[in-house]
Amino acid sequence: MSVAKIIELNAASKASMEDAVRHGLQKCAESVKNIKGAWVNEIKIVTDDEGNVQEWRVNLRVSFVVN
Numbered sequence: 001m002s003v004a005k006i007i008e009l010n011a012a013s014k015a016s017m018e019d020a021v022r023h024g025l026q027k028c029a030e031s032v033k034n035i036k037g038a039w040v041n042e043i044k045i046v047t048d049d050e051g052n053v054q055e056w057r058v059n060l061r062v063s064f065v066v067n
Contacts, residue, residue: 003066004036012057017043020058034065 011024021040029035042059 004063005066006061006063007032008041008059008061010057010059012055014055017056017058020056021060024058024060025062028060028062032062032064034067036063036065038062 007028009024009028011020011027013020013023017040021038025035025038039061040058041061044057044059045053046055046057048054
């Protein structure tokens with residue numbers, strides 16, 4: 001029988017939402033093993049005064065199997 005755990009984390013990127021997700025999962029994988037999936041729970045965009053995107057921020061829920 002397997003047990004899964006879910007943690008929540010935030011990541012950011014100046015390039016894209018996908019890059020923020022990728023960076024967050026890579027950083028998470030440095031200390032969490034057996035990652036099985038992730039959900040993008042929330043997306044936030046930081047803009048300048050003219051409405052140009054300055055940074056993409058994502059809130060992720062990451063699931064992994066506990067041995």
